[in-house]
Amino acid sequence: xxxxxxxxxxxxxxxxxxxxxxxxxxxxxxxxxxxxxxxxxxxxxxxxxxxxxxxxxxxxxxxxxxxxxxxxxxxxxxxxxxxxxxxxxxxxxxxxxxxxxxxxxxxxx
Amino acid sequence: xxxxxxxxxxxxxxxxxxxxxxxxxxxxxxxxxxxxxxxxxxxxxxxxxxxxxxxxxxxxxxxxxxxxxxxxxxxxxxxxxxxxxxxxxxxxxxxxxxxxxxxxxxxxxxxxxx
Numbered sequence: 709x710x711x712x713x714x715x716x717x718x719x720x721x722x723x724x725x726x727x728x729x730x731x732x733x734x735x736x737x738x739x740x741x742x743x744x745x746x747x748x749x750x751x752x753x754x755x756x757x758x759x760x761x762x763x764x765x766x767x768x769x770x771x772x773x774x775x776x777x778x779x780x781x782x783x784x785x786x787x788x789x790x791x792x793x794x795x796x797x798x799x800x801x802x803x804x805x806x807x808x809x810x811x812x813x814x815x816x817x
Numbered sequence: 818x819x820x821x822x823x824x825x826x827x828x829x830x831x832x833x834x835x836x837x838x839x840x841x842x843x844x845x846x847x848x849x850x851x852x853x854x855x856x857x858x859x860x861x862x863x864x865x866x867x868x869x870x871x872x873x874x875x876x877x878x879x880x881x882x883x884x885x886x887x888x889x890x891x892x893x894x895x896x897x898x899x900x901x902x903x904x905x906x907x908x909x910x911x912x913x914x915x916x917x918x919x920x921x922x923x924x925x926x927x928x929x930x931x
Contacts, residue, residue, distance in 0.1 A: 753921060799862070
């Protein structure tokens with residue numbers, strides 16, 4: 709099956725710093741999503757981005773499907789950005805999502 | 818537009834018991850998928866229901882079963898609970914299969930098995 713690897717596993721930033729999170733996947737996919745999981749467990753949709761580049765405020769994402777990776781950029785980080793960021797790709801004929809292990813981000817004031 | 822809702826929020830059961838978790842899909846969505854998230858891990862796919870039929874299943878034993886109703890809400894049933902079933906259970910809905918469609922997640926049910 710498809711493998712999804714996220715890096716780094718942990719990231720500590722000072723408020724105001726920028727960061728880049730990476731997601732590598734082992735096969736071609738039709739669907740890729742980025743999520744932020746808050747401390748209560750809610751998965752919040754950030755981007756639906758099978759290919760190309762999208763921006764939403766301080767966050768942007770780029771997926772290069774031919775090279776099987778996606779990047780999530782966070783600029784001017786805030787303490788509310790803390791949490792776990794997951795990349796998930798569509799996993800096969802039934803269309804389920806396969807998740808990476810996540811990047812745990814801590815933003816210090 | 819109503820988002821995905823789940824009930825209950827938290828649940829404590831003992832080993833061997835049975836549990837039913839519920840999910841209401843986002844309005845306009847006809848597909849519900851269930852995921853199990855153990856502590857410190859990413860969510861793992863359990864199964865998916867599309868138009869009231871099971872459309873796919875992950876690597877979970879038959880004691881994990883489900884239903885989807887005509888209004889597209891869904892239930893996850895787990896029989897003979899084991900300690901390792903303790904996890905956050907998430908449901909996600911989409912319009913059509915997730916192959917080409919964005920999935921939206923509910924807040925989850927946290928199950929503790931003692």
